[in-house]
Amino acid sequence: xxxxxxxxxxxxxxxxxxxxxxxxxxxxxxxxxxxxxxxxxxxxxxxxxxxxxxxxxxxxxxxxxxxxxxxxxxxxxxxxxxxxxxxxxxxxxxxxxxxxxxxxxxxxxxxxxxxxxxxxxxxxxxxxxxxxxxxxxxxxxxxxxxxxxxxxxxxxxxxxxxxxxxxxxxxxxxxxxxxxxxxxxxxxxxxxxxxxxxxxxxxxxxxxxxxxxxxxxxxxxxxxxxxxxxxxxxxxxxxxxxxxxxxxxxxxxxxxxxxxxxxxxxxxxxxxxxxxxxxxxxxxxxxxxxxxxxxxxxxxxxxxxxxxxxxxxxxxxxxxxxxxxxxxxxxxxxxxxxxxxxxxxxxxxxxxxxxxxxxxxxxxxxx
Amino acid sequence: xxxxxxxxxxxxxxxxxxxxxxxxxxxxxxxxxxxxxxxxxxxxxxxxxxxxxxxxxxxxxxxxxxxxxxxxxxxxxxxxxxxxxxxxxxxxxxxxxxxxxxxxxxxxxxxxxxxxxxxxxxxxxxxxxxxxxxxxxxxxxxxxxxxxxxxxxxxxxxxxxxxxxxxxxxxxxxxxxxxxxxxxxxxxxxxxxxxxxxxxxxxxxxxxxxxxxxxxxxxxxxxxxxxxxxxxxxxxxxxxxxxxxxxxxxxxxxxxxxxxxxxxxxxxxxxxxxxxxxxxxxxxxxxxxxxxxxxxxxxxxxxxxxxxxxxxxxxxxxxxxxxxxxxxxxxxxxxxxxxxxxxxxxxxxxxxxxxxxxxxxxxxxxxxxxxxxxxxxxxxxxxxxxxxxxxxxxxxxxxxxxxxxxxxxxxxxxxxxxxxxxxxxxxxxxxxxxxxxxxxxxxxxxxxxxxxxxxxxxxxxxxxxxxxxxxxxxxxxxxxxxxxxxxxxxxxxxxxxxxxxxxxxxxxxxxxxxxxxxxxxxxxxxxxxxxxxxxxxxxxxxxxxxxxxxxxxxxxxxxxxxxxxxxxxxxxxxxxxxxxxxxxxxxxxxxxxxxxxxxxxxx
Numbered sequence: 001x002x003x004x005x006x007x008x009x010x011x012x013x014x015x016x017x018x019x020x021x022x023x024x025x026x027x028x029x030x031x032x033x034x035x036x037x038x039x040x041x042x043x044x045x046x047x048x049x050x051x052x053x054x055x056x057x058x059x060x061x062x063x064x065x066x067x068x069x070x071x072x073x074x075x076x077x078x079x080x081x082x083x084x085x086x087x088x089x090x091x092x093x094x095x096x097x098x099x100x101x102x103x104x105x106x107x108x109x110x111x112x113x114x115x116x117x118x119x120x121x122x123x124x125x126x127x128x129x130x131x132x133x134x135x136x137x138x139x140x141x142x143x144x145x146x147x148x149x150x151x152x153x154x155x156x157x158x159x160x161x162x163x164x165x166x167x168x169x170x171x172x173x174x175x176x177x178x179x180x181x182x183x184x185x186x187x188x189x190x191x192x193x194x195x196x197x198x199x200x201x202x203x204x205x206x207x208x209x210x211x212x213x214x215x216x217x218x219x220x221x222x223x224x225x226x227x228x229x230x231x232x233x234x235x236x237x238x239x240x241x242x243x244x245x246x247x248x249x250x251x252x253x254x255x256x257x258x259x260x261x262x263x264x265x266x267x268x269x270x271x272x273x274x275x276x277x278x279x280x281x282x283x284x285x286x287x288x289x290x291x292x293x294x295x296x297x298x299x300x301x302x303x304x305x306x307x308x309x310x311x312x313x314x315x316x317x318x319x320x321x322x323x324x325x326x327x328x329x330x331x332x333x334x335x336x337x338x339x340x341x342x343x344x345x346x347x348x349x350x351x352x353x354x355x356x357x358x359x360x361x362x363x364x365x366x367x
Numbered sequence: 368x369x370x371x372x373x374x375x376x377x378x379x380x381x382x383x384x385x386x387x388x389x390x391x392x393x394x395x396x397x398x399x400x401x402x403x404x405x406x407x408x409x410x411x412x413x414x415x416x417x418x419x420x421x422x423x424x425x426x427x428x429x430x431x432x433x434x435x436x437x438x439x440x441x442x443x444x445x446x447x448x449x450x451x452x453x454x455x456x457x458x459x460x461x462x463x464x465x466x467x468x469x470x471x472x473x474x475x476x477x478x479x480x481x482x483x484x485x486x487x488x489x490x491x492x493x494x495x496x497x498x499x500x501x502x503x504x505x506x507x508x509x510x511x512x513x514x515x516x517x518x519x520x521x522x523x524x525x526x527x528x529x530x531x532x533x534x535x536x537x538x539x540x541x542x543x544x545x546x547x548x549x550x551x552x553x554x555x556x557x558x559x560x561x562x563x564x565x566x567x568x569x570x571x572x573x574x575x576x577x578x579x580x581x582x583x584x585x586x587x588x589x590x591x592x593x594x595x596x597x598x599x600x601x602x603x604x605x606x607x608x609x610x611x612x613x614x615x616x617x618x619x620x621x622x623x624x625x626x627x628x629x630x631x632x633x634x635x636x637x638x639x640x641x642x643x644x645x646x647x648x649x650x651x652x653x654x655x656x657x658x659x660x661x662x663x664x665x666x667x668x669x670x671x672x673x674x675x676x677x678x679x680x681x682x683x684x685x686x687x688x689x690x691x692x693x694x695x696x697x698x699x700x701x702x703x704x705x706x707x708x709x710x711x712x713x714x715x716x717x718x719x720x721x722x723x724x725x726x727x728x729x730x731x732x733x734x735x736x737x738x739x740x741x742x743x744x745x746x747x748x749x750x751x752x753x754x755x756x757x758x759x760x761x762x763x764x765x766x767x768x769x770x771x772x773x774x775x776x777x778x779x780x781x782x783x784x785x786x787x788x789x790x791x792x793x794x795x796x797x798x799x800x801x802x803x804x805x806x807x808x809x810x811x812x813x814x815x816x817x818x819x820x821x822x823x824x825x826x827x828x829x830x831x832x833x834x835x836x837x838x839x840x841x842x843x844x845x846x847x848x849x850x851x852x853x854x855x856x857x858x859x860x861x862x863x864x865x866x867x868x869x870x871x872x873x874x875x876x877x878x879x880x881x882x883x884x885x886x887x888x889x890x891x892x893x894x895x896x897x898x899x900x901x902x903x904x905x906x907x908x909x910x911x912x913x914x915x916x917x918x919x920x921x922x923x924x925x926x927x928x929x930x931x932x933x934x935x936x937x938x939x940x941x942x943x944x945x946x947x948x949x950x951x952x953x954x955x956x957x958x959x960x961x962x963x964x965x966x967x968x969x970x
Contacts, residue, residue: 011413012414015663018671022674024674024677025673025674028681029677033496033497037496040496043492043493043499047492047493049961050959050962052910053958054690060955069858070860082907199691199693201485201486201691202691212909212910213907290851336855
């Protein structure tokens with residue numbers, strides 16, 4: 001039995017097999033070496049891609065209820081992340097650059113008596129200014145909800161000199177504790193280092209997902225105009241003028257007293273709708289997304305057909321249920337929704353007339 | 368003239384010429400380095416010729432050299448074949464060095480802390496040249512080492528080599544087997560991925576069952592470093608992996624090999640009786656000298672073994688790296704490493720203390736003392752039928768228990784969870800969800816359902832079948848319920864929830880739908896009247912979301928099984944109108960165009 005002697009009988013054959021195996025190993029190492037840079041780059045791409053996938057899942061579960069499933073923000077609740085403003089895309093950049101160059105050239109041309117050139121420049125400036133105005137006019141929907149075409153970059157506006165990645169990541173880590181002053185709820189911190197739930201790698205996944213919304217130079221005006229909510233900035237209190245108006249209801253006013261106050265006024269559904277959709281009150285921020293709060297559509301139907309049939313609302317009218325839901329939202333929370341989410345300060349923000357307007361509007365939602 | 372008390376190299380050059388002086392110099396260096404063999408001696412040895420000078424220079428390295436003093440200068444001819452040893456002992460030893468070298472490379476890039484360990488792995492794979500390759504080699508080598516050491520033990524058993532006077536050699540070998548398994552196991556945790564965390568959590572939880580409770584609790588705390596495996600646990604496993612277990616392994620490797628040499632390699636059963644010691648009694652005509660025969664053979668074996676490992680690591684095997692470890696997310700189908708599956712299987716038989724602690728302890732103790740219990744008088748196969756029967760029985764039990772250790776055996780998960788898992792699971796255990804490898808371009812955004820595969824009542828017309836299904840959903844109110852489920856639970860906003868047919872240019876998506884339908888058909892009683900949907904959306908450029916939704920008639924379930932009445936009919940839960948309720952559940956995944964999911968080998 002040949003095999004019964006060191007596997008290979010002859011020493012020269014053993015040496016040959018061993019040497020060939022060694023050479024083959026060297027060749028393979030060379031092969032790996034040649035391909036290594038490409039492989040590492042491919043791994044990076046793949047890892048980033050999978051990180052974005054994980055970030056997307058985290059976003060859907062944790063962020064979409066405030067920032068919108070599509071990242072376009074929620075009115076009165078949280079700003080858009082899928083927005084050219086966050087990524088600092090300047091739609092006017094090309095025009096402004098040319099205008100700057102022309103405006104810089106004009107005095108010199110005038111000084112040197114190049115009247116023909118000055119006329120040419122003036123014509124071009126007029127043309128560009130018209131183009132610019134037209135472009136801004138096309139941004140109307142965005143401008144109406146707070147977008148400033150002359151300040152198109154979120155990072156520049158807030159004086160952030162580091163990268164956008166670091167802005168997103170640090171915001172996720174630490175949150176914006178003071179943003180509760182100008183949003184219904186502050187941006188929470190999400191990092192385990194601050195006692196929250198997400199690990200550093202998960203925050204990086206989320207950041208990768210958010211930054212993946214960047215379209216580079218391909219942002220369009222449609223993208224801009226589809227943004228539902230831009231960031232809002234705290235207002236300097238010294239610039240605020242207090243306007244005397246109707247007295248507020250008061251957040252602690254008993255519901256019986258509220259109903260008495262309401263009996264003195266007549267509601268206007270039109271004004272109620274305006275108030276409801278205004279960024280100031282921010283109702284649609286939540287009530288446009290069934291995942292966060294009951295939808296506005298069908299409110300009155302649900303109140304009369306479902307809520308008032310519950311034993312705890314025996315003796316309630318639909319108006320009383322709505323008034324209590326707005327002024328004392330935590331007294332009752334519709335099952336399947338989290339309690340304590342709706343701000344309990346509308347009593348301090350609304351007058352009786354405004355509350356009556358809102359209730360009249362909601363009564364029209366009887367689909 | 369040199370100022371040294373002996374002629375310098377320059378003096379030699381002057382006297383003998385450069386060529387001859389250089390050759391003689393090299394010759395001398397070689398002779399010193401090999402502790403006795405010059406170039407001519409080596410040339411003769413490698414040519415297979417007899418030594419041309421006396422005393423035999425090939426014995427000199429064994430007498431004077433460090434490395435070869437621990438190797439015998441000749442072997443008995445009967446142990447130099449493939450049979451009876453299959454070179455398993457030598458290969459086991461080689462793997463100790465192989466794993467040490469590859470492990471040292473990986474240590475350079477690794478910090479044992481939960482904060483950075485996983486990032487270190489990513490760095491090794493994406494930023495360290497040869498990083499992935501060495502990691503693959505280390506992992507593959509670890510698995511191969513467990514296998515080879517185990518086979519070595521089996522071989523020793525079957526040839527009866529553990530019998531007198533080699534009982535202690537066997538004993539030390541079992542210690543080495545245990546060390547090898549624990550080395551491999553402790554290495555599992557270091558990447559700090561889900562596979563690591565949960566495989567080790569299973570292992571560590573067995574320790575917790577050790578009686579009495581005070582011992583189990585404290586042993587568990589000691590090894591995990593806390594109630595859960597965290598920073599302390601990872602550091603402890605790291606130190607076990609790189610210091611404590613290797614220290615024991617190296618010491619016992621020395622002891623084991625010392626005993627092998629002291630008693631000589633055991634000859635085949637027919638050539639050596641119990642109690643015989645062949646170490647120093649090899650007849651001249653039976654001697655095969657280490658240099659050159661054994662040496663060339665051993666080098667050839669490790670060269671070929673290394674080549675096999677390199678080939679496998681280059682093209683066929685990549686060490687797994689799953690998602691980052693997460694204490695909060697228990698993956699379905701968590702298993703111990705394959706060599707501990709038998710314990711996991713035994714645990715399914717019942718009592719954790721009996722099957723998780725006492726049973727493995729009995730097995731290990733039995734293995735350790737077996738040579739002292741088996742005092743039968745012969746090593747011949749024909750005389751050891753009882754021992755062989757017991758061994759084959761034990762092996763069979765191990766195989767059966769290992770099979771029972773698989774997640775497929777005895778772990779009851781609800782049918783809908785199983786299906787969603789099979790369709791969407793992240794790559795793990797060499798598998799991934801059925802829908803993941805579908806080419807990105809074929810994931811055409813749309814809403815599809817398995818109902819498109821049931822066109823029998825519509826003359827094979829998919830369009831009519833789907834239109835009818837859409838109407839049925841609308842009329843039954845399930846459409847709005849589904850819409851609500853997607854929006855509220857799944858965070859998915861759809862503009863249009865109308866089911867359409869899978870486009871013709873997406874055959875793999877259609878295949879995925881067919882597999883989904885097949886999965887539903889596997890559970891006729893758990894999921895009666897079931898249909899499923901695949902919903903593809905594109906939340907970002909280059910990123911798609913795939914939702915799988917399953918709906919079925921709400922059958923009553925008790926202890927994981929559907930409840931039937933006396934006639935064998937399924938019992939259903941009813942809704943507020945007294946109708947049979949319908950359940951809806953789902954799960955989703957995201958697929959990026961660069962994610963490169965592809966079918967794992969063997970799937």
